Amino acid sequence: MAAVDSRGEVLDVQALPLPYFLLRARVAAMVPAEPGQFVMVAGANRPEPYLRRAFSVYAQEATSDGSLVISLLGKVIGRGTEALAACVPGERIPVLGPLGTGFHSVADSASESGRAALVAGGIGSAGLGLLAEALERAGRSFDFFYGGRSAEDLVEAETFRRLSERAGGRLVKTTEDGSAGERGLITAPLEAGLRAGAGYTTVFTCGPHGLMAAVARIAAAAGIAGEAATETPMGCGYGACLGCAVALKNGGYALCCRQGPVFRLEEVAW
Ligand SMILES: Cc1cc2nc3c(=O)[nH]c(=O)nc-3n(C[C@H](O)[C@H](O)[C@H](O)COP(=O)(O)OP(=O)(O)OC[C@H]3O[C@@H](n4cnc5c(N)ncnc54)[C@H](O)[C@@H]3O)c2cc1C
Ligand code: FES
Numbered sequence: 001m002a003a004v005d006s007r008g009e010v011l012d013v014q015a016l017p018l019p020y021f022l023l024r025a026r027v028a029a030m031v032p033a034e035p036g037q038f039v040m041v042a043g044a045n046r047p048e049p050y051l052r053r054a055f056s057v058y059a060q061e062a063t064s065d066g067s068l069v070i071s072l073l074g075k076v077i078g079r080g081t082e083a084l085a086a087c088v089p090g091e092r093i094p095v096l097g098p099l100g101t102g103f104h105s106v107a108d109s110a111s112e113s114g115r116a117a118l119v120a121g122g123i124g125s126a127g128l129g130l131l132a133e134a135l136e137r138a139g140r141s142f143d144f145f146y147g148g149r150s151a152e153d154l155v156e157a158e159t160f161r162r163l164s165e166r167a168g169g170r171l172v173k174t175t176e177d178g179s180a181g182e183r184g185l186i187t188a189p190l191e192a193g194l195r196a197g198a199g200y201t202t203v204f205t206c207g208p209h210g211l212m213a214a215v216a217r218i219a220a221a222a223g224i225a226g227e228a229a230t231e232t233p234m235g236c237g238y239g240a241c242l243g244c245a246v247a248l249k250n251g252g253y254a255l256c257c258r259q260g261p262v263f264r265l266e267e268v269a270w
Helices: 079-085 104-108 122-138 157-166 187-195 209-222
Strands: 004-015 020-027 038-041 053-056 059-062 068-075 092-099 115-121 142-148 171-175 200-206 225-229 245-247 253-255 262-264
Touching: 004 079, 020 079, 020 092, 038 068, 053 068, 053 079, 053 122, 059 122, 068 079, 068 122, 115 122, 115 157, 115 187, 115 209, 122 142, 122 157, 122 200, 122 225, 142 157, 142 187, 157 171, 171 187, 187 200, 187 209, 200 209, 209 225
Parallel strands: 115 142, 115 200, 142 171, 200 225
Antiparallel strands: 004 020, 004 092, 020 068, 038 053, 038 092, 059 068, 225 262, 245 253
């Protein structure tokens, strides 16, 4: 579906608490995003930062008047994300989307018999929100592995607990400081689950580069397929600036904003 450049009306911005926030905006002209797709957005009426920032569509809902309400789950790390977290209801913000190529395997999910493992690192959970909902709707069971430095990084744990349990799976949490779930990295229970015969046939991941690279190694060793929602700095979001190259194993490059952000795990030169 074609991306549309329009203005979204901010409905609310919730501090989860900060630095994490959830921004909801009504975007009249936008078509629903596929899981893994993103939008380019910016805060309203601010001279800087002038480049829009890439945000996964975390959740979405079509309203009775034909418009789309999108939810963006964010973490403030600089001026662009700070401007979004500072938006107030009623402000109109530029929204371009939906953009990019989402999770390819979702179309097959209903017929796929095996269970899925979704592996998120911190704010990477934003990239897996629509996917978790789609799998749950398709009746495909999944476990959600949610890792962070500490409990505050697992902001959407209850949402993913609800979705995974409805799908017949469970939420598994780890934190590096032990403040929630097991102490350690989220790859440990993923590997333990695979060793114990959890029956995963697909793994989906989004998070820091190191996590996705580790998940790619684990999936390859276990002989299971998988996909990652990658991130690079982005100037335009639609293939014009060529600033978002992702190195591929075949020696070539792909544009994160067009061929990605979702790639098959075995495609990427991690
Ligand atoms: C396809 C895609 C989807 C994304 N989805 C989300 C989302 O749903 N929620 C969300 O909070 N963020 C998401 N991001 C990341 C988000 O775009 C960046 O956090 C944002 O552009 C940072 O802008 P800033 O002005 O706040 O920070 P900047 O001032 O640009 O950067 C501040 C510091 O953070 C570093 N930095 C910038 N981007 C990243 C990054 N991606 N990872 C780690 N460090 C970074 C910079 O090098 C700099 O040191 C996504 C990125 C991509 C490419
Ligand atoms: S962000 Fe400009 S080409 Fe990808």
